[in-house]
């Protein structure tokens with residue numbers, strides 16, 4: 001058991017919180033595990049309004065994801081932890097590269113779960129049941145963090161920690177131990193600021209705290225089918241996730257250059273585990289070479305970026321996204337990339353042909369499309385027509401505004 005504190009006391013609870021912090025969590029709080037009734041209503045309302053796009057996750061079964069007792073019958077408490085991930089974005093490499101959102105530059109979830117598991121093990125050794133839930137469809141992590149009093153809901157819908165911004169992953173230990181809980185949620189810290197609403201590249205935050213996933217780049221990168229034409233330029237160089245609502249957020253910006261404190265803590269507690277976590281992580285870091293993304297085999301792609309949420313685990317979606325990023329390159333592309341792009345115009349997969357067509361048009365490489373060996377291919381003809389239509393619509397829109 002390793003402690004003389006009577007179980008269920010404030011002291012026992014404090015020990016659990018300290019254990020989480022010693023293993024790398026920046027904040028840990030406790031709340032009761034009663035159903036998140038209001039969040040269930042919000043999930044259902046947003047699903048009815050279509051704001052979830054076709055996402056499943058917590059939307060698949062809102063009753064389950066908002067009622068912890070469906071995961072652990074008799075559940076009494078949630079210990080909620082926040083794990084700060086690396087936020088320093090290294091300079092882009094000289095080669096054309098695509099950007100990965102900071103929560104995905106390493107397997108930060110593993111480190112979060114590692115810390116939470118220590119709390120769970122302590123509870124189990126004290127005779128309780130305890131389950132770690134992090135990014136699991138069985139719990140609404142943000143609602144738990146807010147109830148546990150460790151952060152507040154920002155207008156971006158991200159949870160912010162006082163003085164530390166929103167660069168955190170959230171997770172919980174669900175237990176049947178009855179523990180002293182947070183007195184009350186923290187007060188709102190956003191005030192009148194709404195930079196996340198104004199700064200979102202696709203205006204996906206349609207009201208404070210309300211995200212329309214149909215417009216959110218983070219979701220569109222993970223969604224099946226075509227990448228919507230109207231949001232392709234806004235995608236810029238992003239290949240996985242989008243941090244814009246955090247990058248423009250003053251409290252998050254202020255802490256951007258701080259390195260996460262937990263690496264030292266994790267190393268001090270369990271060097272071997274931390275080292276294994278690093279070696280096992282087949283994740284590419286902050287920037288991924290665009291040439292590699294477009295030339296790697298399915299196996300290579302999945303071995304390097306397989307931790308990403310890739311629709312239906314189909315590498316074609318990583319390539320689709322990479323083609324949009326290529327189309328957004330601002331400099332003339334190398335001859336090697338041009339040859340690769342050309343090969344995509346002859347790809348058997350029409351989805352990739354269409355996105356390669358868009359990229360070629362964006363890059364002013366119409367000659368690739370006019371090549372008689374492919375200019376009649378339906379996927380190219382259709383995409384060119386759609387691009388032309390989009391251009392005309394923009395032109396009409398601009399004229400409308402200029403000459404009301």
Ligand code: B12
Pocket residue numbers: 038039042043046055057058059101102103134135136137138139140141142143153154155156157158159160166167168169170171208209210211213216218219240241242243245
């Ligand atoms: C689905 C999902 C997504 C979807 C949809 C996100 C969304 N906002 O709904 C997509 C793919 C777009 C996404 C993107 C991101 N996600 Co995400 N995602 C999830 C997931 C799996 C479920 C979230 C959920 O249930 N959403 C449903 C809605 C209803 O919940 P909500 O947004 O929290 O809504 C609340 C607020 O609107 C609030 N509210 C209601 N009215 C009002 C009014 C005001 C004024 C305010 C302020 C609030 C407010 O109450 C609602 C209900 O409690 C969770 C993991 C989990 N199991 O919880 C991770 C999670 C939320 N994501 C996370 C992260 C890190 C991200 C990204 C930053 C990743 C990235 N860099 O690309 C972005 C951020 C985009 C954004 N602004 O939300 C973290 C959040 C960490 C944090 N500090 O908040 C989580 C918790 C994962 C984790 N375990 O750490 N994500």
